Amino acid sequence: MPFNLSLSEREAAGLKRSLPVIERVGGRQLWANGKGYLNFAGNDYLGLSQAPELIKAxxxxxxxxxxxxxxxxxxxGHQAVHRTLESELADWLGLEAVMLFSSGFxxxxxxxxxxxxxxxxxxxxxxxHASLQEAGLLSPARMQRFxxxxMAALAARLKPQSGLIVSEGVFSMDGDQGDWQGLSELAEQSGNWLMIDDAHGLGVLGQQGRGTLSEQGVAPTKVRIHMGTFGKALGVSGAFIGGSQALIDYLHNHARSYVYSTHLPPPQAAAILAAVRLVQTADDKRELLQQRIAQFRQGAAQLPFSLMPSCTAIQPLVIGDEQLTLQLADRLRERGCWVGAIRPPTVPKGSARLRITLSAAHSQADIAALLSALQESVKSEA
Incomplete structure (x- = not known):
């Protein structure tokens, strides 16, 4: 059948995905097949998934x-804990209103x-992100990618008051940030609405962890629509959309996946609420994360692959060849380090990479062990 042929072709090209069974996972470690690994593949940037405050809540x-x-x-389905979470999120991020979703997608x-x-x-x-691209394909709007x-390419194509500009705070595969000063200026000049997906910036960037806009000094009122997730720096899962009260009232009535889905479980909402409160006073964890990023980048500069210019917890090491990327990920696991091997179509062809993610939960010794494992893995594949 056609899908069998497609899978065999993907496997031959080193592109077939498989689902590992993880027995336990945290910000720093994971366990699979009865063995422990240093975890450099997750998005638990502050190590909060294991925080006693969240577990207790x-x-x-x-x-x-x-x-x-x-x-x-x-x-x-909407209970007091959901309402409290929405209210505190809005206050923290400087938004009129917020609504909760089961996932960023x-x-x-x-x-x-x-x-x-x-x-x-x-x-x-x-x-x-794929969730944004697919939503564009499924919506009745005409999608234009820049x-x-x-910013110059976008400015040359923008039409006044024609729709919505969407970009990310921190890009999930490259680790770089969107140009939010430039985007907000173009949106204001053209009269188009502007939306930020700050899944990977929320909690780790900006004053009190408010995210990419705070980091870049852009007022939240410059961006009409805010989306963030709870499954990265906040250590839980789920997502929110925030903006004006009018926007949220409209979505309460027209967002079908919200209207027709069971709401977040109360224990999940309570854990997220605890994370929101904890993140606002987590400057020590954010500083520790920056130290681990600097340590890794200094050591990885010696490797014979391209380390992308990222100052965030996402540190992509571009290998290029899909099979070599998989082999290096296997060699790293043999040496006790779990790293994600990212291949097309998630990233463009020819840019397969090891997507290395760091956490405040990692120690200096953990980063040193990763760098040593990378050096040894590269030599074994030479």
Missing amino acids: ADMAAREFGVGAVASPLVV SANQALIKALLSKEHILWQDKLN AHND
Whole structure:
């Protein structure tokens, strides 16, 4: 059958994906097949997935409210813990209102499909996440992609008051940041709405961890739509969309994946709420993360591969060849380091990479062990 042929072709090209079974995972370590590894593949940037405060909050909420929300938010699923979380998120980020979603993928798809019509143009950075790109393809709007972080290219193509410009705070595969000063100026000049997907910036960048806009000195009011996730620096899962009260009221009525999905479980919402409170005072963890990033980049500069210019927790080492990327990931696992091997179509052809992610939970010795394993793995494949 056609899909069997497709899978065999992908396997031969080193592009077939498989699903590893992980027995336990945290910010610093994971266990698989009875063996422990240093974890350099997750997004637990501050190590909060194992924080006692989050575990306690989830446990207490489960005992008080049960483990499920039992219905969609607009039926009986929206509880006091959800409302408190939305209120504190809005206050933290300087937004009028916020609504919760089960995932960033769901939030992005709901927003774009609900907001845009065939009269609109959706302007997207070419490196935007798959959830944004797919939402654009499924929406009735016309999607136009502009060269990555190229403000001149976007300006040359923008039409006034034609729709929505979308980019990311921190790009998930490259680790670089969007140009939010440039984007906000273009949006203001053209009269188009602007949306940020700050999944990988929230919690680790900016004052009190408010994210990429805070890091770059851009006021939240310059961006009409804010999306962030709870499964990265906040250590849980789920997502939110924030903006004006009018926007959130509109989405309550038109975002189908929100209207017709069971709401976040109360223990999950309680854990996220604990994470939001913890992140605001986590300057020590953010400073520690920056130290680990600097240590890694200094050591990785000696490797015979291209280390992308990222100052965030995402540190991509571009290998190029898909099979060699897989082999290096295997050699690293043999040496106790779990690193993600990222290949097309997630990244462009010829740019397969080891996507190395760092956490404040990593020690100096952990980073040294990774650098040593990289050096030895490179030699073994030479």
